[in-house]
Amino acid sequence: MNVTILGCGLIGASWAALFAAVGRHRVRAWDPSATAREAFPEKVARAQSQLIALGAEAGEPVAVFDRIEEALWGADWVQENAPEKTELKAQLFAHVESAVTRDCIIASSTSSFTWSQLATGLKHTERFVIAHPFNPPHLVPLVELYSPNATTLDAAVKFFSGVGRVPVCMKKEATGHIGNRLASALWREAVHIVADGIATVEDVDRVLIHGPGLRWSVIGTHLGYHLGGGDGGIEHYLRHLGPSQERRWSTLGNPKLTNEVCEMLSAGVQAEVRGRDIAQLEEQRDRQLMEILRLRREHPTIDE
């Protein structure tokens, strides 16, 4: 397929590498910023080298264009990764719709907006789909999909399965989709724990990596409570421990990101990173992710 990437930031580069190397697609890209276009090939190369280390073969080179019309030439699939501003995305969609054929699908990587909020910017909404990845998209398998059009949704499931992703279809749209709603709920309590003086930033993160986060990489939260119910499973759990969960929920925090709290978070993160810069931390994160992805190939996850 001919795939067009709109927006040459980190997400765009990660998608481009994945679509070319794993999907064997012909990938064209565009960004209004010359600086972003110039930095793009190196970002794509970095992601692609990780995919090659995971067993993919180098795909066709990703072509970057100065003019959006050139990038959209012959597109079967457009993946939009522009900044999170509705007017800006609407302008882009207008460009796209004037340049592509009717059967080209337009996917948005948006994390902030719902399908309905962005669809107002399109004429032919039936080919529009939300396709939200988790950073970095070429490594983290999840893609959250939403479209009210079953044909478009099917095409999106097929497209993302074809590039080795795990597509999850939402039955109904929601701000933050699914994963970021879960992540926001967890972070709210993580901020409360720091703000309330229960534990340091670093210790909250250590708890996740060595406790519930480790377990959630292996079984989900609902299935976790099923196992927590012993032989009686989730029904036993809900009957006997449901009321204590509701009491726990009522004690959870409701912090505000005041200057004081923001300073605690910043200072805590600085203590945690121990001088490592963003690139070094990303390198460590990616190495570990790649190792887990490797072992998942030999040991299927519990949902397979």
Add this chain to the structure above:
Amino acid sequence: MNVTILGCGLIGASWAALFAAVGRHRVRAWDPSATAREAFPEKVARAQSQLIALGAEAGEPVAVFDRIEEALWGADWVQENAPEKTELKAQLFAHVESAVTRDCIIASSTSSFTWSQLATGLKHTERFVIAHPFNPPHLVPLVELYSPNATTLDAAVKFFSGVGRVPVCMKKEATGHIGNRLASALWREAVHIVADGIATVEDVDRVLIHGPGLRWSVIGTHLGYHLGGGDGGIEHYLRHLGPSQERRWSTLGNPKLTNEVCEMLSAGVQAEVRGRDIAQLEEQRDRQLMEILRLRREHPTIDE
């Protein structure tokens, strides 16, 4: 050390196997139920075989006693894993304090109670410590510790480090400690997503395993937002995206575990397990956990 396990359920068996095989401790155990005592050796053997597969050597056999006094003989460390009832735990602690020397540390695996709530049941509170594991404790490395006594806390850090755990000390006590507060916050939203019809139970769990859960096994939530801020890190994130997080927080759900919601959760879990029983699911979970633990030995986690 001489270690006494009080409570021969799953947590007790998991601790017993770990303390014997990894800690090379002499482990004695007791439970008021004859059925629990009889089933105990097999549970310990199962956990110990997993530890041996991870490279530990078989420890001395764990001895199970009919009378609590015999199990407490010579104890340097007592690990209490009784049902979550304060009166019952207070009775146990009275037994323990009458049987052990003053330098024996008494640790509770409680998930529901704080140090202060249980300490009222003890005479010598200075040697009492909360030591809360995540299931299964012989595989999941996290142990959450709380004691207002620095000497006892130090001893607990040393004890749990010595059995290959990752101890995290709370600065202040809190119901649910740290990990279960995070887990409850996340589950509340996970229940809302199902109750509101946004996604199925199975799809919420799939989102975690292939998205944020996978990432939280590699980097924590605070550090995740640091990387989400790009070159400007957490400070950039808080300044530019803090307000949108606060707006997101205000849209999170506040579900009740009504009969209708409980039925949705039960039916959703049944669909997810596809006929697998609890033992089979635990087997799959443990196999995957063991693989990740193996790779962490060669690839240190980001907090190390």
